[in-house]
Amino acid sequence: MAELSRTTGVPVPTIKYYLREGLLTPGEQAGRNQVYYDDRHVRRIKMVRALAEYGGLSIAVIRELLAYIDHPGRDPLRLLGEAQATVIPRYERRDAPEEERGRRRLAEVIAKRGWKNVGDHPSFDAAAGVIGVLEQLGRQDVIEALDDFAAAAELIAVTDLRVVGDARDVERAVQVVILGTVLGDALLAALRRLAQSHVAYELETGDRTL
Amino acid sequence: MAELSRTTGVPVPTIKYYLREGLLTPGEQAGRNQVYYDDRHVRRIKMVRALAEYGGLSIAVIRELLAYIDHPGRDPLRLLGEAQATVIPRYERRDAPEEERGRRRLAEVIAKRGWKNVGDHPSFDAAAGVIGVLEQLGRQDVIEALDDFAAAAELIAVTDLRVVGDARDVERAVQVVILGTVLGDALLAALRRLAQSHVAYELETGDRTL
DNA sequence: GCCTCTCGATAGTTAAGCTATCCACTACTG
DNA sequence: CAGTAGTGGATAGCTTAACTATCGAGAGGC
Known part of the structure; x- marks a missing residue:
């Protein structure tokens, strides 16, 4: 998630908020507290920001x-x-x-x-x-x-x-x-x-x- | 002011708020607690609502x-x-x-x-x-x-x-x-x-x- | 003379959009 | 293999914008 935040420029708490709000599909669970996010998540976030901004x-x-x-x-x-x-x-x-x-x-x-x-x-x-x-x-x-x-x-x-x-x-x-x-x-x-x-x-x- | 509210459809407290915010020039003072508003105030309010809405x-x-x-x-x-x-x-x-x-x-x-x-x-x-x-x-x-x-x-x-x-x-x-x-x-x-x-x-x- | 209404000031409310804190846990680091 | 930094999730808190409600002193109207 930290990486997702870095590549999109969106702070981690905001990403969590978007997840809560159902704007982002949960990433692929990989272990108890490790989740993989991919390219689609990056584009999703950029789209959200663009539509909002x-x-x-x-x-x-x-x-x-x-x-x-x-x-x-x-x-x-x-x-x-x-x-x-x-x-x-x-x-x-x-x-x-x-x-x-x-x-x-x-x-x-x-x-x-x-x-x-x-x-x-x-x-x-x-x-x-x-x-x-x-x-x-x-x-x-x-x-x-x-x-x-x-x-x-x-x-x-x-x-x-x-x-x-x-x-x-x-x-x-x-x-x-x-x-x-x-x-x-x-x-x-x-x-x-x-x-x-x-x-x-x-x-x-x-x-x-x- | 009640009349101003009636003709514009904007509630009195909102008109007061607009006055406070300086969107509306104060009306003409007529006595201690009576103020006259005119046509320009009506148009002003409509303009504000239109620009906002x-x-x-x-x-x-x-x-x-x-x-x-x-x-x-x-x-x-x-x-x-x-x-x-x-x-x-x-x-x-x-x-x-x-x-x-x-x-x-x-x-x-x-x-x-x-x-x-x-x-x-x-x-x-x-x-x-x-x-x-x-x-x-x-x-x-x-x-x-x-x-x-x-x-x-x-x-x-x-x-x-x-x-x-x-x-x-x-x-x-x-x-x-x-x-x-x-x-x-x-x-x-x-x-x-x-x-x-x-x-x-x-x-x-x-x-x-x- | 009383009751309602007015203006203005101040404080409270609601909603949106974040942001911060906590916590249990885990994975890399030396 | 111990420690520490980082993770995800839950919950609570913050900030701003735009109203909205309350209050009190005073005036007007029958």
């Missing part, structure tokens, strides 16, 4: 994710939806008037882009909630950019699905979905800021106009 | 954001960078080999897209960290999609800058940047899942091939 996920959610990674459904077609359902935070759909307006606005955009199969998606209410709150805060200008955001999201989704499709087995595909979603969100957020900085620079120097 | 920001970060919203720098050109710096979580740049590799990989993509003004951006290390960890976890397939992600990020950034440019004064622009960044990230994440669901559906029905 970059994805901001709680230990409880990470445990669910890992459980799904270990025992994915066998139907590859449903895999994306199932894995998504495991990752997505559940927003309790409030029936406040502003959220209702957000739902209508979002439904318009979805219709315009011809998106199917999304009306009862768990992320629908999340997006509608954000739109509702933006409207309440008087940020109609941001809401007007919704179409462009949706277009970009579709581009990203196509990439996502291509990567998932290229995964050679279910196990790999599950990892792509989970990590691609959680770490992908963090990555996209960071890239967005870099791109903003770049575009702002080009506007300043006159290399680009909007 | 959808953006997952801590009270401490929200306080900084609000302070910047109240006293933005006067140079509109620097505004984006300053506001960004306030929002972006600071990752302590580790000099682990995998993060170093992430930095190199990211630098390639940036060079390929011709992004300028981006090498020492605070989000650079965040993105590099994610890439590094993806590589460690054996997800080269996701890393290969980096170019596409960057392209989408650029699209989004152009939209962002257009919205900021349309804001008619500095005060409005600051709000666009902060809310557009924090709530925009949440919105994009949700739209991404909706788009994934849509694209997956089209692939299933044969309406689309990759």
Whole structure:
């Protein structure tokens, strides 16, 4: 265990805690007080840290994710939806008037882009909630950019699905979905800021106009 | 205060807590134990809740954001960078080999897209960290999609800058940047899942091939 | 005149995510 | 082969964040 701690940089008590919480499968017992940990444990710990640090996920959610990674459904077609359902935070759909307006606005955009199969998606209410709150805060200008955001999201989704499709087995595909979603969100957020900085620079120097 | 609580749906003790924490400016004193709150307080509270709930920001970060919203720098050109710096979580740049590799990989993509003004951006290390960890976890397939992600990020950034440019004064622009960044990230994440669901559906029905 | 409500201060609560201590035991070290 | 450092497991404790509850002096309303 000391070695596991050294190679991952995670303190021993924390590893014990992860074991207690069921994030790590017990290692192979070798004698009364000697346990062997292998490469999989190292990757497991790195995954836990990455999901917590970059994805901001709680230990409880990470445990669910890992459980799904270990025992994915066998139907590859449903895999994306199932894995998504495991990752997505559940927003309790409030029936406040502003959220209702957000739902209508979002439904318009979805219709315009011809998106199917999304009306009862768990992320629908999340997006509608954000739109509702933006409207309440008087940020109609941001809401007007919704179409462009949706277009970009579709581009990203196509990439996502291509990567998932290229995964050679279910196990790999599950990892792509989970990590691609959680770490992908963090990555996209960071890239967005870099791109903003770049575009702002080009506007300043006159290399680009909007 | 009871009325403020009723119209926002936030319990009185929580409002008191926000006052203590300096998230809310004190209302107008009217007598020894009577204080008037107005519309701005209502919007303030809604903003705090939105930033916390959808953006997952801590009270401490929200306080900084609000302070910047109240006293933005006067140079509109620097505004984006300053506001960004306030929002972006600071990752302590580790000099682990995998993060170093992430930095190199990211630098390639940036060079390929011709992004300028981006090498020492605070989000650079965040993105590099994610890439590094993806590589460690054996997800080269996701890393290969980096170019596409960057392209989408650029699209989004152009939209962002257009919205900021349309804001008619500095005060409005600051709000666009902060809310557009924090709530925009949440919105994009949700739209991404909706788009994934849509694209997956089209692939299933044969309406689309990759 | 009394009863309720208000503000503000202070203290308490809850949950998450570790971290520290203990203990019985064991395996390497000289 | 004795000693000592280290092991795993159990349990308890710590720290921070974000609220939440209590209290008391004082004001407003019928």
